[in-house]
Amino acid sequence: MRWMRRLAAAGVLLGSCLAVGTAALADNYPSRPIRLLHGFAAGGAADTLSRIIADGLSKKLGQPIIVEAKPGAGGNIAADAIAKAAPDGYTLGLVTGAHAISAATYKSLSYQPAESFDMISTLVYYALVIAVRNDYPAKSLGDLIAMAKEKPGSLSFGSVGFGSTHHLAGELLNATAGIEIVHVPYRGDAQSVTALLGGEVPVIVGTPVLLAPQIQSGAIRGLAVTSPTRTALLPDVPTVQEAGIKGYDVRTWAGLLAPKGIPPAIVAALNSATLEVLGDPELKQRLETAVGGEVRGSSPEEMKKLIATEISKWSGVVERAKIPKI
Template identity: 40%
Template structure:
């Protein structure tokens, strides 16, 4: 006969270890059916392109289809909420930009929490915002732009990709740190904002590398700097805003993969490992650079830290600048 206390202790040990065994077992089998990759924006954009590149590579590595499902609407919130409500089994993933961190402060009644509702899988890529000016504006550096703005408060205008976009936040942070008054003009998308800057309808533009580059090459827009903390391989000739006597200025657009909360840790680890292998492939890195994104990668914890950092920063900027969705 086994003493009762020993039997209870053994049972408790089994129950304690069971979740770990189930998690490891899930990863051994995973994936054994197609995986849905939700993109909360329309097809054809940067997030969609990132997801499709990732999905094809994971399909080749893991032997199951990774099918992109575009669920757009409400500035990304519809698709994001769909994933938050999905089973935590690893068969529904989310690929999303840093609107995940921004929208918390723009939509106070969200049905999901950017941290509690998800488990970060991996950071996929990033891109700086480019600060440019129309060709006729007589400034050639961030310092000269600040000097002109200070001499002409409220007279200069800047275009962003839309209210609440990372480019808008980059512009407002610039105004705060440089202590200048520049009128914000929100556009419905990065492309029309870049077109109007090239046409001289706005003085300054905060936009993506991909949208600004063609107009820089034709001389219709003069690029002054990138907003990232370090110079970007996507535009190595451009200094950072930090180098222009604005230490601490740092805004980037990032893209990451997440899974619903409750997804087994072993499945997250499996996906993270495969994503990092994918991002290390030269053809993937080169392909991402061609669409103006740098491959990042790293651990799930590192991605979680980026989300936490941006929640703290964006919340403060949005509150101080009183940013609202039009």
């Protein structure tokens, strides 16, 4: 039985060494610059949020955080790059609600939205805006719905891409209002706004941060925001529910994650740093002003549960709306 006691002692020693090694790794982390990837075009909400949170975390962690955009496929290109990166804490990702939607809209993915990542924390929740050009005949969401019912399939709406929250917000409007407005994907908010102003599409679903200046200048009219309550960034734009579409509620979110397998001590360190940064009044105001939303941090476990809940919700929308998967 002596060999069993020796084996047990060796196991305890190995566990102690691993614990000390992990703690030492966390103590030395980070020792070089960190990359923060996101999957949308420069200038949009994800890019703006990435740069604000990178600024706060960089000061907190004492290392530069380099924001890198990999737009396309509703954020899937960036998510794939994050999932395949080394799990050492030096590649992080900022994802939005589209991260969970991808599981509902794609037949297969090269990664699993929940299982291929270690979650860090949610950051902010915010609404979207349904908008038209200012000279468009529809002066309200009710007008737009009436036009769509009169000629089903004759209208189109632009979004930041297939499988984005913007896309599903439009499809949910179709399903709940009993209309058929055809989706047209673009590579980012800026391209969809350009398409709207150029007359390529009559309607877009976009983010308040990008549309607010155009709405305030009079070039674009905001018909409705997708949350149950109005957004502080566009207080004069009514909600979809105010237009009579009861129960309609689409709020996207942003959060931080990392490739699966980074040391738990680094996950804990990043979560702690993120929550401290979100608690800073100045940075909190910058984030909320940028998207007209609400800052809300979380534990890694809470973020993972959110993604699972969102996958279930949007899978139901895709099924009800009979959206073909790609």
